[in-house]
Amino acid sequence: MPRITPRYSPNPITRSPHGRRSLAAASLAVTAAFLLASCADSTDISIQTNPGWSIEEASVSVSICPQDSSDRLESAVLRGAHFGLEVECVASLSEIPDDYQIRYLTGDIDFYPLPPGYEFTLVQMAPDTSTSPSHTSDDSKLETVLIVDDHEWRFDGAPEPGAAYMVAAKADPEITLHVTDAGVQQTMDLNSGERTESVTALYEGDLTSILTDSFEGEVSGSNSRWNASYGYYIQFDASRDVWDSEAEEWVSDLDKALLTVTYLWPDTSGGDVSWDLDPESALTVSADGDSLSPTRVDREDTSFDWGDAEWIDAYFEVDGTALEFEIAFEIDGTLTVNEDNSTMRISEGKETVTFDLDFS
Structure with missing residues (x-):
């Protein structure tokens, strides 16, 4: 289960190391009060979230967005000498639809609607991808920045297959992914899935x-x-x-x-x-x-x-x-x-x- 990190919390939680994302739903920290269902056999939690609420990167083995969803991107690939990734889904949602497998990311939580003008923004890497580095995978040469509006995730290495991120942000935010490989930055606009900075030859023909x-x-x-x-x-x-x-x-x-x-x-x-x-x-x-x-x-x-x-x-x-x-x-x-x-x-x-x- 992933960790939920509040932007404004009276009891801040220390960010977990990259690659270790496990926390029981009962211990989730949130920015506002939560209501527990009264039934003894129920494990659902309903929470009221504020803008800025986010979930740190979590590895999810299934596709959160439905197969036929318009939120799924086609061929949204970034590739470097030491990494290869594919962005599968980018969604901005005022409410979480039932056919989105969001529970693999948040656990048994039901979300109250956000204030007007805000939405839940979800980004997930493809759990299964054939995109590979042009040479050898090496996280020590990589730095990644994922930006949703004014919220940033920064970490060494590249996102793992299935990695998912979620934040309560302004509606229709700018979303960009930057991966720096041995000093060379490549950038993708995740609203369109198009690369705005890239090493051209890595996407043209074969390097062989x-x-x-x-x-x-x-x-x-x-x-x-x-x-x-x-x-x-x-x-x-x-x-x-x-x-x-x-x-x-x-x-x-x-x-x-x-x-x-x-x-x-x-x-x-x-x-x-x-x-x-x-x-x-x-x-x-x-x-x-x-x-x-x-x-x-x-x-x-x-x-x-x-x-x-x-x-x-x-x-x-x-x-x-x-x-x-x-x-x-x-x-x-x-x-x-x-x-x-x-x-x-x-x-x-x-x-x-x-x-x-x-x-x-």
Whole structure:
């Protein structure tokens, strides 16, 4: 049973810790006198509440608002790197209808009507939701503020599934939910269920990794003395994200995302034939036909049984709504025969290899 906290009480009650909400109905504190029914076998309590009366957050395992109620919101979702929630019901009621399962929140209590101009405002998170963090749930990085008119609930972490809140407030109040995740605040207007501040890419397409098909080829050329060739293999791993788990920081602005393209390129300077292709300049990434410039490129040497190679990570800042991209890798350049350093332009195998990325 949840705790009921009076705004004006001669005997204030200490607020319970977040996540612990249990109190018997007989011990509920209220702002005005209550009347007990005279029947010995009745447990109902009728209370007269004043404006400002509220119930602290309580976890309710069922939906308080009826399935067909207009107070139920559709797709009222907030999501961050470390939290995911869905607001199921927002109701302002002058009287509590019988088909609202309010007793799961208040216990066996009947409420007298509020003064004119005031209503009971109820907010409940969905008891069951598929909305999840984009990365890992972590309450230590979260702060939440729920505001109904001039009443605020503030706590660390994010609301739990089924969490419910109730307050006696002015009729038709402004209701907003703010969740701050690692310094980035997202806001929802609960009167409409619309996000007014959000990390765009978290609600557009998927934040995932795409491994392209592999491509094998061979380039060759000749001069007056030599015929030379070089075989190669290439494959790209692309990801679209907003949170860097290693650096533990947001990677871009609220309306942007970071596209990372990773690939391995062999060291072509060894052996009998060298190839002067620069894999960094050979790579082109575009969106809607417009070429993108990388914000940075990281290159790391590595070794395998078959020889040396280089991991290349190219980073591109993209619009949070952009979901489709094209990778193009241009196969061109000059071959060198290391025995005498004679060179030749590639004449066979010169082409541009393309791969499509779709994060929708």
